[in-house]
Amino acid sequence: MSITQAVVLAAGEGKRLRPLTYTRPKCMIQLAGRPILWHVLSNLRSVGVKKAVVVVKYMEETVRAYFAQNPLPGLTLEFITQGSKYGTAAAFAESEGKINSTFYAVAGDVITTPAALRELGAGHEGKISALFTEVSEPGQYGIAKIEKGYLCGFEEKPKHPPKTALANCSLYVMEPEIFKALAAVKKSPRGEYEMTDVLKSEKVKAVLTSEYWLDMGLPWQLFDANKFLLEQMGEKKGIGQIENSTIKGKVILEPGAKIIDSYVEGPLYVGANSVIGPHAYVRGCSSIGADCSIGDSTTVKNSIIFDHVNAKHLSYIGDSIIGSGCNFGSATQIANFRFDAGHVKAKVEDVVIDTQRKKLGAILGDEVKMGVLSSVMPGKMIGDHSWIGANVMVKENVERNTLVELEQKLKISKIKQV
Secondary structure (H helix, E strand, O other), rough: OOOEEEEEOOOOOOHHHHHHHHOHHHOOOEEEEEEEHHHHHHHHHHOOOOOEEEOOOOOOOHHHHHHOOOOOOOOOEEEEOOOOOOOOOHHHHHEEEEEOOEEEEEOEEOOOOHEEEEEEEEHHOOEEEEEEEEOOOOOHHHEEEOOOOOEEEEEOOOOOOOOOOEEEEEEEEOOOOOHHHHHHOOOOOOOOOOHHHHHHHOEEEHHHHEEOOEOOOOOHHHHHHHHHHHEEEEEEEOOOOOEEEEEOOEEEOOOOOEEEEEEEEEEEEOOOOOEOOOOEEEEHHHHHHOOOOOEEEEEOOOEEEEEOEEEEEEEEEEEEEEOOOOOEEEOEEEEEOOOOOOOOEEEEHHHHHHHHOOOOEEEEEEEEOOOOOEEOOOEEEEEOEEEEEEOOOEEEEEOOOOOEEOOOOOOOOOOOOO
C-alpha cells in the first residue's frame, strides 16, 4: 500500500525538557545538526509521503520559520494551529478536511526508522493500526494487551508486567473515517482528549516492530537519539576543511566547517561554518551546530551543542547539552562523574530523578554566559539567559534569567620585609 499523506503532531512544549524548551518546542530540539521534527518528516518522505499536515501550537512561529527556510524537497507541508482542546486525539482531529486518503499519524518528537514506518504501513488493516515495541522498563509505559493481532487493552505502568512488555509507539496508520471517532472523544480526568480513548473504542490492528524507537521525555534521553542518528548518517568530509588533524571514526562536515590542528574521535557532526581547533579534542558521539567555535585546548566529549556556541579556551564539556548562543569563559569546566561513581541524579520539575547514568554533565539553556574558571557539577541545569560569574561552582539548578556571582572577601596586608 502506498501511503502519501501524514499528520504530524508538533504542538507540545515538553516541560520536562526544560531549560531547552523555554525557547523552542520539544520537536525543535537539535539532534545530529537538525531539529527532531526534521528527522521525523525526513523519514516520512523516505517512505513515500508527499504531503504532511503539521499540527503546531507552542512557539509555533519557530517551527513555521525553520521549515520556510529549510524545506524538504518533494514533501509539501501544511501547518495548522491546534485549538483550545488539549491532547493527542484533539490534535489529530484538527486535520479533518485536510486528509482524503490513508495516512500516517505520528508524534513529531519520536525518533525511529523508515523501516518501522514501512512495517506499520504494510501491516495496516481496518480504520486504524498502531505500532508497538518491546520495552525493557515497562513500569514507565502503558503496556498493551494484544490478542490475535489486535489491541484489547492497556495496563498503565504495571507492577507485574508480562514477560513481553509492548509499549505504544505513538505511530499510527489511519483511514479518514477515524475522524468521527476522534471527534467523539470525551475530556479525560486530566482535562485532555486522549488518543488512548480512541484505541479503546476502535478495533485496532497491532503491528510489532523491533526497529529503533525512542520517545524522549527527559533531557539525558537525547544522547541515545543523537548517537543513533549519527550512526545512521553517511560520512561527509569533502565540503569541509581538515588541516593537520588526526581523525578517527566518521565525521560529517557541513559547508564551511573546519577542523584545524586537532584530534577527533567520531562519530562527529559539525555544522556549517563551525571551527574546531586549533588544539581541540573531540570524542564520543558529539554533534556541534552551525557557527560554533571549539578552540584552544577545549575538550568536547559525547555532547550535543546547538548553534552559535563559543568555547575557545581551555574548557571541558562532557556528556552535556548546550543550548544556542552559549559562551564559555576561559577554563570553564563541566563535571560529569561523581566521586563515588554512583548514578548521577537530576532535578526535573522539582522531582529528583535517578538518571541511571554514571556520566552526565550539564544541561544549559540558550544564551548562557559562563565566566572564567567557572564550573558546573554533574546533572545540573542552567536556565536560558543566565550569567554564571567567574570562579562560581554551580551545585544546584539555576533558574532562567539569573545572575550568579561569587562574593569574595579579601584580606590585604603589607608584607613584612626581613
